Amino acid sequence: RAKAEFDRHICYYEREMDEHARQRREMAKDIWTALEQDAFYLVYQVQKSVATNEITGYEVLLRWDRPGHGLVSPADFVPVAEECGAIGAIGAWVLKMACLDAASWPEPHKVAVNISGLQLSQVDLIETVRAALLRSGLSPKRLELEVTETSIIADKNRALHILRQVKAMGVSIAIDDFGTGYSSLDTLRSFPFDKIKIDRSFMNEVEVNEQSKAIVRAILALGRSLHVPVLAEGVETTAQLEVLRAEGCTEAQGFLLGRPGAIDWNDALEPTLRTSAG
Ligand code: C2E
Ligand code: MG
Ligand code: MG
Ligand code: MG
Numbered sequence: 001r002a003k004a005e006f007d008r009h010i011c012y013y014e015r016e017m018d019e020h021a022r023q024r025r026e027m028a029k030d031i032w033t034a035l036e037q038d039a040f041y042l043v044y045q046v047q048k049s050v051a052t053n054e055i056t057g058y059e060v061l062l063r064w065d066r067p068g069h070g071l072v073s074p075a076d077f078v079p080v081a082e083e084c085g086a087i088g089a090i091g092a093w094v095l096k097m098a099c100l101d102a103a104s105w106p107e108p109h110k111v112a113v114n115i116s117g118l119q120l121s122q123v124d125l126i127e128t129v130r131a132a133l134l135r136s137g138l139s140p141k142r143l144e145l146e147v148t149e150t151s152i153i154a155d156k157n158r159a160l161h162i163l164r165q166v167k168a169m170g171v172s173i174a175i176d177d178f179g180t181g182y183s184s185l186d187t188l189r190s191f192p193f194d195k196i197k198i199d200r201s202f203m204n205e206v207e208v209n210e211q212s213k214a215i216v217r218a219i220l221a222l223g224r225s226l227h228v229p230v231l232a233e234g235v236e237t238t239a240q241l242e243v244l245r246a247e248g249c250t251e252a253q254g255f256l257l258g259r260p261g262a263i264d265w266n267d268a269l270e271p272t273l274r275t276s277a278g
Helices: 001-036 074-083 086-103 124-136 149-154 157-167 184-190 210-225 237-248 265-269
Strands: 041-051 055-066 071-072 110-114 143-148 172-178 196-200 228-233
Touching: 001 055, 001 074, 001 086, 001 210, 041 086, 041 110, 055 074, 055 086, 071 074, 074 086, 086 110, 086 124, 086 184, 110 172, 124 143, 143 149, 143 157, 149 157, 149 184, 157 172, 196 210, 210 228, 210 237
Parallel strands: 055 110, 110 143, 143 172, 172 196, 196 228
Antiparallel strands: 041 055, 055 071
């Protein structure tokens, strides 16, 4: 009986696996079609100085309106794009377009581009970055690559080699989602990075929860001793922003400061203190 029961479970499991694999294959097919038809697009989310409220840059976020499915988060389709080999082409397109866009922005504003783990293991990323800069004329100082701790440790030596080359061009590196990866502190010691982005999960209740606040404070102290600016992600309330200001956080990003979308140049060109007014 136990055997029959076991077989039944295995069978169910295999059906689930088949269904899952089928869905991923479907999505992979749609990803290639979207690439061909130029159906991906980019939105930008503002990053601001906590002390002065000035705009420091924009993070570019990839968007895909998948026919029959609506908007799919890059968190869901980037892994499939990695699996089916499309991430190289998608990543190159994102870098090219983001640099072209940023080249027309006011001088100091930076553009931050997310780089997936697999991209970071492909040596041609170096050439892709170089080509995007050359073609757009954007100063390398104004390009920042966001990488996660998890993507770095997947193939540590290769990632280190690639990041050093990219840095040698003058491009800067931010550690994204800091605090949620595997070996945060070891990563900090061995990687040539220029900014720490605190994962947005630490913003949860930071204004009321002493534990969250203690962690944020510790990351800020780390940034100060390493002489690296710290940006807080996922800032949604004025209360959170006030904590960050009191604790000396360098930059902030989140729905309170601006939702991802098209850049509103009316807003962007007059750096008011609107955010602290709510
Ligand atoms: P991420 O780099 O950590 O990006 C921040 C995510 O948090 C974005 O989700 C953004 O829309 C969301 N967010 C921003 N402010 C807030 C806030 O105040 N509250 C909340 N709840 N969320 C906020 P999105 O656009 O869905 O992107 C998810 C992830 O997909 C990104 O996480 C990044 O890892 C990846 N991704 C996005 N664009 C690209 C890309 O062009 N290439 C690659 N390889 N990955 C990308
Ligand atoms: Mg990011
Ligand atoms: Mg992040
Ligand atoms: Mg994230």
